[in-house]
Amino acid sequence: MSADRKSLVELFRRHVCQTSPAPLEIVIDRAEGSKIWDVDGREYFDLLSGIGVAGVGHCNPDVVQAIADQAPRYLHSLVYGEAVEQPQVELAAKVAELAPGDLSTVFFANSGTEAIEGALKLARKRTRRPRFIAFEGGYHGDTTGSLALCDNAAFREPFEPLLEVEFLPFGEVSALDRIDTSVAGVVVEPVQGEGGVRVPPDDFHPALRRACDDTGALLIHDEVMTGLGRTGRWFASQHWGVVPDILVLAKALGGGLPLGAFVGTPELMRELSDDPPLCHVTTFGGHPLSCAAGLAALRFAERERLPERAEQQGKVWVEQLTAMGGEHLVEVRGCGMLIGMEFSSPELTADFCRRAFEAGLILNWTLHRDTVVRLVPPLVMTDAETDEVFGILEGVFRGLSG
Numbered sequence: 357m358s359a360d361r362k363s364l365v366e367l368f369r370r371h372v373c374q375t376s377p378a379p380l381e382i383v384i385d386r387a388e389g390s391k392i393w394d395v396d397g398r399e400y401f402d403l404l405s406g407i408g409v410a411g412v413g414h415c416n417p418d419v420v421q422a423i424a425d426q427a428p429r430y431l432h433s434l435v436y437g438e439a440v441e442q443p444q445v446e447l448a449a450k451v452a453e454l455a456p457g458d459l460s461t462v463f464f465a466n467s468g469t470e471a472i473e474g475a476l477k478l479a480r481k482r483t484r485r486p487r488f489i490a491f492e493g494g495y496h497g498d499t500t501g502s503l504a505l506c507d508n509a510a511f512r513e514p515f516e517p518l519l520e521v522e523f524l525p526f527g528e529v530s531a532l533d534r535i536d537t538s539v540a541g542v543v544v545e546p547v548q549g550e551g552g553v554r555v556p557p558d559d560f561h562p563a564l565r566r567a568c569d570d571t572g573a574l575l576i577h578d579e580v581m582t583g584l585g586r587t588g589r590w591f592a593s594q595h596w597g598v599v600p601d602i603l604v605l606a607k608a609l610g611g612g613l614p615l616g617a618f619v620g621t622p623e624l625m626r627e628l629s630d631d632p633p634l635c636h637v638t639t640f641g642g643h644p645l646s647c648a649a650g651l652a653a654l655r656f657a658e659r660e661r662l663p664e665r666a667e668q669q670g671k672v673w674v675e676q677l678t679a680m681g682g683e684h685l686v687e688v689r690g691c692g693m694l695i696g697m698e699f700s701s702p703e704l705t706a707d708f709c710r711r712a713f714e715a716g717l718i719l720n721w722t723l724h725r726d727t728v729v730r731l732v733p734p735l736v737m738t739d740a741e742t743d744e745v746f747g748i749l750e751g752v753f754r755g756l757s758g
């Protein structure tokens with residue numbers, strides 16, 4: 357380890373609040389497209405896209421140019437909602453154009469969890485009801501409102517009491533009769549990510565829409581991970597033709613800069629300017645740099661037809677992984693380029709991840725399922741790079757014991 361690297365790692369351990377006993381500790385030098393390089397020149401394929409962020413690739417040239425163009429014009433000007441800022445307005449209009457139904461009014465936040473908090477407040481204010489419904493295996497972020505929606509008691513209990521939330525089994529239509537007129541909102545990932553990449557049966561989302569319509573509960577789709585092309589459609593809900601009341605976005609939305617959003621009809625979103633005015637504001641939400649970057653990323657994704665590429669490539673990945681995983685894998689499943697490999701034990705999963713990392717692949721198991729490795733490769737990964745990654749993965753599978 358070089359002296360610089362060693363002292364950086366020491367400072368990281370001492371001064372940067374740690375979230376786990378075993379961080380990867382890659383000392384990053386640079387990143388481009390599907391790859392990250394460390395300061396010792398080691399090259400990694402990023403099969404996580406910075407956890408679903410770098411769909412258009414790391415340091416996408418269009419995104420970098422948009423940041424360079426915007427930075428000298430203005431950075432933060434005024435609190436969100438007061439000034440007319442071109443990158444923010446244009447990104448909102450682009451999201452409105454792509455979003456299903458009449459989801460055409462956007463509230464910009466800084467992150468996924470913050471956008472979820474806004475959606476919860478909006479559902480409460482619209483319905484004046486106390487309860488929320490969420491799903492077993494779900495993950496929606498780590499601030500106190502979002503945390504209440506996360507089905508993992510180990511993460512939730514140290515912070516209770518939290519919001520009143522009832523968890524239903526994900527994908528089970530028969531459980532939806534628990535949704536009644538005391539429910540303000542139902543929060544669901546169309547395809548669960550941290551829950552182990554779970555795709556529900558085809559009747560689930562339409563039935564959930566009907567249950568919300570029947571009771572007046574607002575349907576909140578958390579597309580923080582699944583949105584913006586990742587699953588083969590701009591929004592995963594489009595696989596089932598369902599339009600939510602509130603659509604929540606983040607991660608890829610900023611093209612690599614921090615940005616979140618929740619989106620609703622103009623009529624619903626008026627709740628936030630009225631009775632009382634200013635009842636939901638943010639200083640930095642919709643920052644001009646993030647919006648300029650996000651707009652460039654969306655335009656790039658549109659031009660390069662990344663949702664279509666995600667759909668095609670997802671099929672190739674599932675087929676190849678199933679073939680190479682053999683008896684080590686219980687199942688390979690996915691939706692576009694959100695792919696899960698389920699192993700037979702947590703030990704085998706951890707062994708696979710360790711070996712893959714040593715072989716130059718950044719990947720990991722999901723937060724709520726320690727037997728599922730989730731892959732969210734950059735949507736711009738070339739065919740040649742994909743073949744190279746498959747070659748490395750084959751070697752990793754061959755090295756597994758048992």
Ligand SMILES: Cc1ncc(COP(=O)(O)O)c(C=O)c1O
Pocket residue numbers: 407467468469470472495496497498545549550578579580581606607
């Ligand atoms: C589905 C989903 N919702 C919400 C979040 C929270 O987003 P953030 O980390 O930007 O707060 C995440 C983060 O991984 C997520 O996967």
